[in-house]
Amino acid sequence: MFIKEELQFYEKNRPKSKEIWKKALETLPGGISHNIRTFGLHLIGGFPVFINSGDGPNLKDIDDNEYIDCWCGHFAMILGHNPPEIRERVKEYLAYGWHFGTNTEYQVKLAETIIKSNPGIEKIRFCVTGTEATMYASRLARAFTKKRLIAKAKAGWHGANDTLSYDIGGLKSVELSPGLLKAEQAGIKTFEINSEEIFHIIKENSNELAAIILEPVLGGGGGFPADPEYLKRLREETERNGILLIFDEVITGYRFTNSLFQNELGVIPDLTTMGKIVGGGFPIGAIGGRKEIIDQSSPDAVNQVLIGGGTFSGYPLSMIAGLKTLEILNNSQKEYSRIGQEGDRLLNNLNQFFNEEKLKIIAKGHKSIIMLHALTKWIEQPTMREIFEFKDRKREALLQLALFNRNISGLHGLGSISMAHTHENVAKIQEVVEKIAHPVSQSEFN
């Protein structure tokens, strides 16, 4: 009953989105241009909203419904939507043109800015997406070590490139996408974070293992932080065995403080991939790290490693918006603390509530990253393994739908808290999640 009523209410208030969705299905596979942007709603007979505008913590859809948005443009919009300082800076620049396919001083400035606040970054190559960055980092690592294998975290998301799209859905080896080589042929090993698995892989494959890549907090995988001690041990073992360590900081970079998360962790990898926030909401990817590894890509290098080459690499608007964003973030330490505390509080309050009420939902995350998982049964403090084993995709879709109906937009349950979110916004999010948690948890799916 709850599902039916929620779907009816959703549909009634979104006639324009529904109309466009019909057209979208005719022109775009699955109606979307990014796999997760159905918000899972197709699983329960719904359709996604089409967004018209964003302002601060809010989004407005084409039917004029307003949402407190936690998805924040795939975590990129840490300043909230349409921040005036970035908008004005970009507008100013637009008067000069926006794509020259040449070098601009802004890419040098952005590189300098990032290098200045991150001891692990000696040189940078910019590209357009995080997907490219992780693919290039893997290639650089293979070239540098002259070894073949890359180990990646299970449930780790590094973009849908051919190199790393293995075991992205969970901890069990799920079916591989048609069109990709088998992991063995592709030279990929996968491991569960915070477990012994990677240390066995290192032991058995040190002569062949070029690099280990992982996110310090599994983002697309659902907000699972890697244990800092585990990361430290990984650093020691990789160093000891001539294996490169790559942190994918596309989400965590500049998310918790005005630099990469590795500095706070005290674990400096050989290579780091960046994206999202450092482009100020414009398309960006970057690979940074030890000079001698990145320098392999220089046209002057004896055996130049082919990376980059994108028409839009170092895209001027991304450099400009990124620079302005990092400048603002440089003076935002208080705001970082505030949103970190808001996130921690929200996560703890929600988990306490879910647990006391024995609900089939659990929150995971770190500071301003907060995601919700729905399960087929209540489990007290489920482990990551249990969360993946008992994941209930339809219940997650219903949760998302019920949130939209109450003017909250998110993905992976919620997503993140930006500096535009007020304490009242976060209190509202908690109130709404608690309100819908019972019926979402009790709903039966066929």
Ligand SMILES: Cc1ncc(COP(=O)(O)O)c(C=O)c1O
């Ligand atoms: C950790 C991580 N790495 C890489 C990527 C890919 O970045 P992009 O979507 O810019 O290609 C993502 C995207 O969500 C990500 O979360």
